[in-house]
Each structure stands twice: as C-alpha cells, then as structure tokens.
Amino acid sequence: MGGSVSAVVSTGAKTLEDKVEYLLRRDRDAQRAFNDLAGRVSLLETESPRRLAELRGQMEEHVGRELTAALEVYRPLRIIGVVALVVGLGCVTAASLV
Numbered sequence: 001m002g003g004s005v006s007a008v009v010s011t012g013a014k015t016l017e018d019k020v021e022y023l024l025r026r027d028r029d030a031q032r033a034f035n036d037l038a039g040r041v042s043l044l045e046t047e048s049p050r051r052l053a054e055l056r057g058q059m060e061e062h063v064g065r066e067l068t069a070a071l072e073v074y075r076p077l078r079i080i081g082v083v084a085l086v087v088g089l090g091c092v093t094a095a096s097l098v
Contacts, residue, residue: 013019 013022
C-alpha cells in the first residue's frame with residue numbers, strides 16, 4: 001500500500017515583512033526539496049543501468065548453470081537412445097538378411 005500526503009500551509013503573518021520572510025522560507029524549502037529530488041533522480045539514473053547489468057549477469061549465470069545441469073541429466077538418456085537406435089538398426093538389417 002502506498003500513498004501520498006499533501007497539505008496547504010497558510011501563513012498567519014500580518015505584516016508585509018512577515019509575509020516576505022514566509023515566502024522566502026517557503027522558497028528555500030521548495031529549492032531544498034527540489035535539490036533532494038534531483039539528487040535522487042540522478043542517483044537512480046546512474047544506479048539503474050549498473051544494477052540492471054548486474055542482474056543481467058546473474059540471470060545469465062543462472063541460466064548457464066541450469067542449462068549445464070539439464071544437459072548433464074539428458075546426456076545418459078541420449079546415450080541410451082543412440083544405443084537403442086543402433087540395436088534397432090542392427091535388428092532391422094539382420095531381419096532383412098534372413
């Protein structure tokens with residue numbers, strides 16, 4: 001679950017100087033928030049390709065290991081299949097000679 005919170009802040013300032021000070025403070029806060037956001041976006045832009053490459057490498061290693069394991073399991077079955085084929089061809093050839 002995610003959400004966001006927003007609020008409207010009003011000033012209780014009565015004088016023009018207080019209102020200007022409030023606006024300057026809000027401007028500094030907005031600039032700070034913008035700079036923080038820009039920093040996070042920049043970090044995301046630099047970290048995402050690196051992380052993606054790292055995950056791609058891990059996936060390639062995983063697939064390679066799984067393929068190797070599957071081929072090791074499949075190899076005896078292939079050998080049995082070749083032996084059965086040779087025996088079958090031998091039987092057919094012997095039957096045709098008889």
